Amino acid sequence: MARFLVISYVTVLLVVTIYGQHSDSSYSIHGDTTSNISDIESRQSGPDLEFRYHDHDEMTRYLRSVSASYPALTALYSIGKSVEGRDLWVMVVSASPYEHMIGKPDVKYVANIHGNEAVGRELLLHLIQYLVTSYETDSYIKWLLDNTRIHLMPSMNPDGFAISKEGQCNTIHGRHNARRYDLNRNFPDFFKANSKQPQPETEAVKEWISKIQFVLSGSLHGGALVASYPFDNTPSARICRSSVSCSVFQSYAHSPSISPDDDVFRHLSLVYSNNHAKMSRGVSCKSNTPSFKNGITNGAAWYPLTGGMQDYNYLWHGCMEITLEISCCKYPPAHELPKYWMDNKQSLIKYLAETHRGAHGFVMDENGNPVERASVKVKGRDVTYHTTKYGEFWRILLPGTYRLDVSAEGYLPQEVEFIVIDSHPTLLNVTLHSAKRIDTGPYYRPVVSRPPPAPAPGFLTSISNSFQNIFSNFFG
Numbered sequence: 001m002a003r004f005l006v007i008s009y010v011t012v013l014l015v016v017t018i019y020g021q022h023s024d025s026s027y028s029i030h031g032d033t034t035s036n037i038s039d040i041e042s043r044q045s046g047p048d049l050e051f052r053y054h055d056h057d058e059m060t061r062y063l064r065s066v067s068a069s070y071p072a073l074t075a076l077y078s079i080g081k082s083v084e085g086r087d088l089w090v091m092v093v094s095a096s097p098y099e100h101m102i103g104k105p106d107v108k109y110v111a112n113i114h115g116n117e118a119v120g121r122e123l124l125l126h127l128i129q130y131l132v133t134s135y136e137t138d139s140y141i142k143w144l145l146d147n148t149r150i151h152l153m154p155s156m157n158p159d160g161f162a163i164s165k166e167g168q169c170n171t172i173h174g175r176h177n178a179r180r181y182d183l184n185r186n187f188p189d190f191f192k193a194n195s196k197q198p199q200p201e202t203e204a205v206k207e208w209i210s211k212i213q214f215v216l217s218g219s220l221h222g223g224a225l226v227a228s229y230p231f232d233n234t235p236s237a238r239i240c241r242s243s244v245s246c247s248v249f250q251s252y253a254h255s256p257s258i259s260p261d262d263d264v265f266r267h268l269s270l271v272y273s274n275n276h277a278k279m280s281r282g283v284s285c286k287s288n289t290p291s292f293k294n295g296i297t298n299g300a301a302w303y304p305l306t307g308g309m310q311d312y313n314y315l316w317h318g319c320m321e322i323t324l325e326i327s328c329c330k331y332p333p334a335h336e337l338p339k340y341w342m343d344n345k346q347s348l349i350k351y352l353a354e355t356h357r358g359a360h361g362f363v364m365d366e367n368g369n370p371v372e373r374a375s376v377k378v379k380g381r382d383v384t385y386h387t388t389k390y391g392e393f394w395r396i397l398l399p400g401t402y403r404l405d406v407s408a409e410g411y412l413p414q415e416v417e418f419i420v421i422d423s424h425p426t427l428l429n430v431t432l433h434s435a436k437r438i439d440t441g442p443y444y445r446p447v448v449s450r451p452p453p454a455p456a457p458g459f460l461t462s463i464s465n466s467f468q469n470i471f472s473n474f475f476g
């Protein structure tokens with residue numbers, strides 16, 4: 001029988017070691033771990049950050065300098081190295097930079113995955129600067145950092161950036177990594193096998209997001225002005241060459257590829273677009289490029305691609321990521337950077353705060369012990385999320401009434417009805433009872449465990465079936 005649980009939002013403040021939920025971490029933290037927030041005032045003179053492009057060494061110096069000046073708000077770590085040996089830096093900005101706070105979400109931005117799309121790289125440096133200098137004076141930023149761990153990766157492709165040229169708006173020089181791979185085509189793909197050789201930058205990111213349960217993410221790009229949301233790929237993904245039938249497929253391929261969380265992804269994209277100075281106007285960058293209604297688009301409706309990062313985040317790890325195209329010119333002159341910062345500042349902050357929307361909570365056994373890797377699925381949304389080592393889960397949802405299916409191997413499955421309201425997240429605690437003491441009855445369904453990286457097979461089945469129906473209706 002379904003249980004109706006609506007519990008007021010009570011934060012659980014248990015502090016564990018950084019990445020503690022994933023046992024030992026290979027990431028080493030740079031900085032002073034002993035300071036607390038009261039130390040900030042005595043270190044007011046943090047590093048300056050000019051509006052200009054910073055090469056890898058300059059960026060590294062800046063990040064180290066911030067972590068030294070704001071040790072109670074920041075932690076700097078590298079998730080690995082690029083092909084040419086440059087660190088893939090991540091700066092955590094949070095009131096708890098070194099430690100995951102149980103019950104509070106981790107979120108991220110990744111920029112410069114295409115090395116010549118340089119604006120996002122600088123904007124993330126300015127976002128770091130803004131967050132650390134506003135904590136004491138801006139109550140909203142204080143609330144955000146007190147309740148969220150924000151991980152910022154200014155460059156996922158430092159090698160590509162190193163050969164890119166300021167002022168080049170539309171070339172692809174510097175887009176790829178040092179081995180000429182497009183990193184945003186280098187992830188495992190749900191809809192089509194991706195035969196591209198995995199690159200060190202991609203492997204590092206895959207390991208990173210498998211170690212930390214990120215709830216929300218943005219990938220910053222350039223060359224357009226739009227917030228693009230999953231899916232990027234479609235079940236009909238194929239390369240069009242010259243045949244007549246191919247052109248039919250091509251037009252079909254530009255149809256939206258709708259995810260089970262389409263309403264949420266649209267909302268998240270609109271939050272970015274509507275808080276941006278001009279994105280929501282949907283004006284095209286050039287006369288021969290598309291315009292986007294309200295400044296948002298489904299990824300595949302714009303153009304389908306295989307091996308993208310946002311579909312991977314969502315389907316493999318339950319992290320809702322969208323792609324943010326924030327500049328018509330990929331690498332504009334540095335004197336334009338203040339304008340880009342002002343255009344995006346509000347968006348960058350408000351978007352991350354959306355992680356505090358929907359439902360979150362804990363799955364525990366009858367003794368109050370957390371159940372790790374329990375499957376958490378909202379009815380009608382055929383994507384499975386999993387609990388962390390501490391039994392935590394997060395599900396960003398719009399206001400409404402939902403039912404949650406929770407199951408784990410060795411436990412009786414549980415169905416819970418809950419509501420989501422606009423003003424604050426719903427805390428939802430679920431207790432699973434051991435299946436061992438009960439004879440197999442009509443309500444017991446054994447749970448089949450699946451290997452961690454694969455998304456739920458039910459999703460594949462439903463998508464494939466629906467598209468097979470479309471195909472047979474269209475061509476049959």
Ligand SMILES: [Zn+2]
Nearest residue numbers: 114117221222
């Ligand atoms: Zn790009």
